[in-house]
Amino acid sequence: MRDYVSTRARVIPPSGIRKFFDLALSMEGVISLGVGEPDFPTPWNLCEASIYSIEQGGTSYTSNRGIQKLREMLAVWLHQHYQLSYDPDDEMIITTGVSEGLDIAIRAVTDPGDEVIIAEPCYVSYGPCVTLAGGIPIPVQCREKYQFRLHPDDLMEAVTARTKALIINFPNNPTGAVMRKEHLSAVADIVTDHDLLLISDEVYSELTYTGSHVSPATLDGMWDRTITLNGFSKAYAMTGWRIGYLCAPKEICDAALKIHQYVMLCAPVMGQVAALEAIRRGEDEKDRMVQEFRVRRNLFIEGLNRIGLTCHMPEGAFYAFPSVEKTGLSDLEFAEQLLREEQVAVVPGSVLGKGGADHCRCAYAVSRKDLAEALRRMEHFIAGIPG
Amino acid sequence: MDQKDLLLLRLLEENSRLSPEELGVMAELSPDEVTRRVAALEEEKIIRSYTTVIDWDRAANGGVAAIIELKVNPERDYGYDRIAERIAKYREVRSLRLITGVYDFQLTVTGKTMHEVARFVSEYIAPMDRIRETATHIIMKTYKENGQAFCEKEAGERIPYSL
Numbered sequence: 001m002r003d004y005v006s007t008r009a010r011v012i013p014p015s016g017i018r019k020f021f022d023l024a025l026s027m028e029g030v031i032s033l034g035v036g037e038p039d040f041p042t043p044w045n046l047c048e049a050s051i052y053s054i055e056q057g058g059t060s061y062t063s064n065r066g067i068q069k070l071r072e073m074l075a076v077w078l079h080q081h082y083q084l085s086y087d088p089d090d091e092m093i094i095t096t097g098v099s100e101g102l103d104i105a106i107r108a109v110t111d112p113g114d115e116v117i118i119a120e121p122c123y124v125s126y127g128p129c130v131t132l133a134g135g136i137p138i139p140v141q142c143r144e145k146y147q148f149r150l151h152p153d154d155l156m157e158a159v160t161a162r163t164k165a166l167i168i169n170f171p172n173n174p175t176g177a178v179m180r181k182e183h184l185s186a187v188a189d190i191v192t193d194h195d196l197l198l199i200s201d202e203v204y205s206e207l208t209y210t211g212s213h214v215s216p217a218t219l220d221g222m223w224d225r226t227i228t229l230n231g232f233s234k235a236y237a238m239t240g241w242r243i244g245y246l247c248a249p250k251e252i253c254d255a256a257l258k259i260h261q262y263v264m265l266c267a268p269v270m271g272q273v274a275a276l277e278a279i280r281r282g283e284d285e286k287d288r289m290v291q292e293f294r295v296r297r298n299l300f301i302e303g304l305n306r307i308g309l310t311c312h313m314p315e316g317a318f319y320a321f322p323s324v325e326k327t328g329l330s331d332l333e334f335a336e337q338l339l340r341e342e343q344v345a346v347v348p349g350s351v352l353g354k355g356g357a358d359h360c361r362c363a364y365a366v367s368r369k370d371l372a373e374a375l376r377r378m379e380h381f382i383a384g385i386p387g
Numbered sequence: 388m389d390q391k392d393l394l395l396l397r398l399l400e401e402n403s404r405l406s407p408e409e410l411g412v413m414a415e416l417s418p419d420e421v422t423r424r425v426a427a428l429e430e431e432k433i434i435r436s437y438t439t440v441i442d443w444d445r446a447a448n449g450g451v452a453a454i455i456e457l458k459v460n461p462e463r464d465y466g467y468d469r470i471a472e473r474i475a476k477y478r479e480v481r482s483l484r485l486i487t488g489v490y491d492f493q494l495t496v497t498g499k500t501m502h503e504v505a506r507f508v509s510e511y512i513a514p515m516d517r518i519r520e521t522a523t524h525i526i527m528k529t530y531k532e533n534g535q536a537f538c539e540k541e542a543g544e545r546i547p548y549s550l
Contacts, residue, residue, distance in 0.1 A: 017548050024547035034548035124550040291394065295413040302412045345547050352550065 012128040016351025020335065024345050031374045033362040034345040036173060038237040038293075038318070042274065043285035046236065049277035050270045058273060062266045064257060066094025066245070070276045074245060077279050082205070082215040084228065086247040093253060093260055094275075096267045098203045098231040098244035100260070103129050105199050105227045105246055106165075108255040110135040114164035119150045120353030121174055121321075123201070126167050127353070135164070141355035147312055148177035148321070148355075152186040159190065165197040171204035171213075174352050174361035175321040176297075176314020181214045188219045197252075198226045203244070204317040206235035206286060209294050213316075217247075224249055227256075232271075234318075235286050236278045241271035293318050293365070300364045300371050307379040320362045321349065327385055331360050341384070342377035388433075391416060392424055396433070399425070400534075403437040440533045451525065452481070452497045453504050455512065456490035458520040467491065470517055479507050490522065501525060 015021075017034075024030050041047075065071060071088035078084040086092050095101035102125065110116060112134035118126045120139045127137040140158040142148045150168060168187070170179040179187070191198050198216055205213040217226040231244030244267075246256055278286075297314065304311040304322045311322035324334040331348040338344050349356030364371055394414050398405060407418040407425070414421065428434045443450055461467050467485050474494065475483050481495045494512075498504040505523070513521050530538045 015550065017550065021546075021548050030547060032545070032547045035546060036549045037545075039545075291397075295394075295398070298412050298415060299409075347548060347550065 008132055008134075012131050015124065017347060020339060020345065020348075023336075023339060027339070027343055030339070030343045030345055031366065031370050031377070032345040033364065033366065033374055034347050035365065036319070036363055037239040037365060038234065038289060039365050039367065040237040040289050040292075042237050042241070043278075043282060045281055045285075046238070046274040046277045050241075050274040053273040054270060058269055060269065062094075062269050062272060064261045064266055065089075065092065066267055067269075067272045067276065070094060070272055070279070073276065073279045078247070082213060083218050084215050084247065085223075086228075087250075090250045091247055091253050093246045093257055094267045094272055095231075095244045095246050095260065096264050097233060097242040098201060098229050099125060100242075100264055100267075101229045101231070101244045101246040102126070102199070102201060103132075104256040104259040104263075105229060105248070105252075106130055106135070106167075107133045107259050108252055109165055109197055109199075109227075111164070113162065115160060115162045116164055117155065117158045117166045117196075118353070119155075119166070119168045121148075121172075121349060121356035121359075122167075122169055122353055123173050124352065126169075130167075136162075138163070139354040142172070142175065142177065143355060144312065144323070147315075148172060148175035149179050149183050150187055152190055155187060155190050159194050159196075163194065163196055165199055166191060167199045167201065168216075169201040169203075171208055171314075171316025172319075173204065173317055174319050174347065174349065174356070174359075175312075176317045176319045178208055178210060178315035179214070180211060181219075184214055184216050185219055188216060188222050191225065192221050196225065198222065200226055200228055202228060202230045203234050205230060207290055207293060207318060208316045209297065210315040227252060232275045232278055235290070236275075236282055237289060238271070238274060238278065241268070241274050243267055243271040243275045296364045296368060296371055299368060300362070300375070303371070303375040304362075304378075307375060308382060309378070318363055318365045320364055321359050322362065323359050325358045327382055329385065331356070331358055335360055338378065338381050342381045344374050344377050344381075392428065395421065395424055396428065399434070399437075440535050442529070442532075442537050444529060444537075450497055450499060451501050451504050452495060453508075453526060454524045455492075455494040455496055455508055456522040456524075457492040457494070457512070457518055458489075459491040460517040460519060461491075462517065470515070473515070474512065477507075477511065479504075490520075495526075 071092050075086055075088040106129045110133040114135045115138050116130045116135045117138045117140050119142050130137040138158050140154050142150050200216045217223045217228050228247040232238040300320055301311050301313055304320060309322035311320050324331055327334060331350050335346050335348040347361040349359035391414055398413060407421040410421045411418045459470055462469060474480055479496050481497055484493045486493050496504055508523055
């Protein structure tokens with residue numbers, strides 16, 4: 001029999017934590033710092049809006065781009081919050097999570113052989129999405145000595161004549177790094193000079209604790225060459241609803257829309273209704289959750305440093321990215337042994353790309369009580385490491 | 388009163404046993420600064436007391452609580468204030484509010500037995516001057532108190548990892 005699996009599907013790597021996943025599921029009493037989603041339930045008024053809409057028969061397809069009212073209100077919201085200007089009719093698509101937005105953005109701009117630079121460590125799907133689109137992912141490391149920001153010199157080294165685009169994600173998963181305006185401007189200069197396209201995944205934008213989020217499309221000369229991706233999952237505790245959005249100049253947006261039409265048709269209507277409620281009346285609950293994440297961040301980072309896991313203070317998202325180097329274990333050993341011995345699940349940094357090794361990603365999106373218990377177990381684990 | 392004060396109030400409302408050191412880490416303040424701010428909030432009577440939320444149903448103490456609504460004739464010059472002060476003096480009265488709508492005051496009253504609560508209302512509250520009408524609602528079950536839900540279900544299944 002022939003091998004039916006395509007070369008493209010074969011070459012993309014499987015998830016680096018599959019075995020951890022199965023191991024954790026087989027154990028009792030696991031505190032998981034491994035999940036990249038808020039532990040809060042979706043604010044009830046968002047659920048209620050969606051339930052009511054279903055009762056009224058709101059269960060059909062929406063327009064390909066998404067509900068008109070949602071796009072209109074989102075355009076206003078983006079302008080008020082980030083000074084972004086996008087036309088809701090021509091420059092915006094509601095997507096099935098940022099995951100889909102990312103996929104159609106990459107496919108809309110990548111030709112076979114195009115190099116796409118990816119700022120790492122990062123969310124695991126960027127590279128495989130580029131590969132599936134026929135492009136070549138080129139990792140560039142965001143170094144700890146620069147607080148895990150993308151340094152222009154490192155970016156310059158990765159740029160070649162075949163470079164088409166750059167993918168960045170700030171506030172960052174897994175490091176919590178934030179690029180402030182001056183850092184983004186330095187990167188934007190290189191993007192502009194080399195006529196590149198920027199794909200900016202800003203799903204953690206509302207979880208910015210130092211200063212305000214700066215959206216790269218607002219920088220001089222960048223709007224025309226930026227695809228802005230964002231969504232409702234993280235800020236509004238809406239991960240399971242699968243609602244994100246893609247904003248880009250009309251020509252790129254039209255191309256992405258064609259792909260979206262063929263593969264997704266539209267984002268789930270129930271989620272779109274909840275997202276509309278989030279825009280209308282979700283701000284207070286969102287602010288409350290963001291404030292709680294900030295409190296947890298402060299407690300957890302202080303705790304990590306106290307027990308000897310050096311960790312820089314993340315300025316955004318809900319991840320701590322401590323170094324485990326001092327323990328003498330690799331990040332994979334650390335994560336596996338910590339899970340087996342103390343039932344605490346963390347993500348080994350090396351599965352998250354270049355620069356992730358010797359670090360672990362800990363999502364502090366769990367209760368303060370669980371965070372304190374996780375720290376206690378981690379301290380106990382470190383004390384028991386021989387040598 | 389600034390954002391940091393508001394944060395301290397929120398944290399203390401949720402758990403008043405947090406130490407100045409813990410509060411300091413959470414709110415990005417030094418322990419001394421926390422102590423100073425909390426003292427000021429106490430001084431201004433913004434912080435009224437440090438208390439514990441108890442699910443008395445679970446404690447199975449046999450106590451009874453009731454919500455009492457009162458229609459009241461306000462006094463010239465004093466409005467509702469003087470009569471409210473008199474009602475508030477009773478230990479049995481756990482809370483007292485002036486409200487809009489059909490009734491004027493809403494009280495929560497606790498007692499050991501239903502009989503005790505009924506007697507308190509009929510012997511002390513109802514006969515007071517200026518009370519025109521009372522309505523007594525015995526609390527059958529408390530689902531949420533001070534922002535704490537007593538009926539929380541276990542959250543849905545959460546996967547151990549996501550990247």
